Amino acid sequence: MKERSLFWDILKGIGVISVVFGHCCPQYAYYVYSYHLALFFFVSAFFYSEKKYRNNLFGYVGNLFKNNWVKYVFYSVLLILFHNFIVWKCLDVSAVYISFKEIIENILLSFIFVGRERFAGAMWFVLPNMLACGFLAGIVTLFDRVSLFITGREKRKLIKNILIVLFACVAAVVCFGTKLMFNIQLSFIVLPLCVSAYFIRQYIGFKPDKYLKWYIALPFAALSYVLLEKGVRVELSQNIVPGIWFYILSFSGIYVCMYLSKLISRNKVIGKLFAFCGEKSFSVMALHFFAIKFFDRIVNFVIGEKNPQIIGRWVCSYPEKLWPAYLIVGTVAPVIFAYLINKFRVYVCNRIEKNLSAASTNQQMNDFS
Numbered sequence: 001m002k003e004r005s006l007f008w009d010i011l012k013g014i015g016v017i018s019v020v021f022g023h024c025c026p027q028y029a030y031y032v033y034s035y036h037l038a039l040f041f042f043v044s045a046f047f048y049s050e051k052k053y054r055n056n057l058f059g060y061v062g063n064l065f066k067n068n069w070v071k072y073v074f075y076s077v078l079l080i081l082f083h084n085f086i087v088w089k090c091l092d093v094s095a096v097y098i099s100f101k102e103i104i105e106n107i108l109l110s111f112i113f114v115g116r117e118r119f120a121g122a123m124w125f126v127l128p129n130m131l132a133c134g135f136l137a138g139i140v141t142l143f144d145r146v147s148l149f150i151t152g153r154e155k156r157k158l159i160k161n162i163l164i165v166l167f168a169c170v171a172a173v174v175c176f177g178t179k180l181m182f183n184i185q186l187s188f189i190v191l192p193l194c195v196s197a198y199f200i201r202q203y204i205g206f207k208p209d210k211y212l213k214w215y216i217a218l219p220f221a222a223l224s225y226v227l228l229e230k231g232v233r234v235e236l237s238q239n240i241v242p243g244i245w246f247y248i249l250s251f252s253g254i255y256v257c258m259y260l261s262k263l264i265s266r267n268k269v270i271g272k273l274f275a276f277c278g279e280k281s282f283s284v285m286a287l288h289f290f291a292i293k294f295f296d297r298i299v300n301f302v303i304g305e306k307n308p309q310i311i312g313r314w315v316c317s318y319p320e321k322l323w324p325a326y327l328i329v330g331t332v333a334p335v336i337f338a339y340l341i342n343k344f345r346v347y348v349c350n351r352i353e354k355n356l357s358a359a360s361t362n363q364q365m366n367d368f369s
Contacts, residue, residue: 007265008046008278009276010271013273015278021327022036023122034233035249037125039253039257041194042194042197045193046206053137053141068129080103082290086119090297090311091293095118113182119293124183125236129187132186140198143167147159161199168192168194175189208265212258223252282338284334291330292329296316299318
């Protein structure tokens with residue numbers, strides 16, 4: 001694994017561990033809510049390559065769809081199929097048994113990003129993230145075409161970048177306070193973050209050792225702490241976006257996480273563990289609710305918990321005392337599952353390939369004879 005990819009995988013690992021932490025430790029969740037999803041928007045936008053997709057916008061959108069939709073549908077269907085098991089084992093006391101017809105209906109709805117399964121709720125973020133990257137690619141392509149009518153290379157580039165920034169800022173301001181289907185408004189609100197990531201990749205490049213310094217990360221961390229202690233809150237899933245403070249908290253948190261990624265990457269063992277979590281971040285996002293609640297029910301059974309109010313807590317019954325255990329289980333279990341699924345997929349593909357190759361060889365021998 002290259003150092004660059006290790007750095008970005010570690011960064012995604014930090015992000016997804018922050019997501020799990022926020023759900024299993026609600027008393028401190030507002031700290032990670034201030035940056036964790038913004039981090040994923042930023043990283044996704046950073047990897048948009050204008051050089052590669054300048055003349056292939058639909059190819060980029062197609063890759064976004066292919067890379068995210070298949071995973072979304074797979075995990076949604078998996079959790080829908082387990083719904084009645086979830087009810088049986090009281091993993092969600094508010095859930096009720098559903099019929100075969102309702103199971104099929106929910107599966108079909110998942111194909112268009114309509115999620116009814118509570119345990120798949122953390123994947124609400126997938127569609128807004130895809131759309132934000134698609135919008136970024138769209139405005140870059142659009143204003144690249146518009147700038148062709150301007151003479152002078154440097155002037156053309158300047159006008160193009162000004163138009164990109166203006167569009168992103170205006171779209172974000174217009175969408176503040178709105179609530180659209182599938183939280184699409186967030187795709188516009190985060191456009192300034194995505195545009196910033198695009199400019200960093202396009203014009204600055206990125207070298208962790210050069211741009212990530214402790215004497216910058218520390219003030220950013222302090223600034224975030226002060227704002228959060230003053231009562232500024234961010235919760236994108238609830239459309240709580242505190243105006244300009246959202247961007248200040250997001251950029252501060254992103255920089256601090258990038259600096260942490262730089263530090264973690266210096267230790268090969270810890271770095272590879274975080275990078276592996278980052279590589280399987282989609283699986284962690286999709287399955288950590290189920291993993292945490294399943295472990296929670298085991299704890300309830302072992303200690304003989306009978307209080308329905310405690311058992312029915314979402315996501316976990318004992319966040320004050322057992323949040324470290326929930327954090328480990330909610331991260332590690334989905335990573336192991338994703339690893340095993342990938343191994344099984346590779347095994348099946350190899351078997352199919354061998355069988356097809358053998359069949360082709362036999363056919364050629366028969367034709368020859």
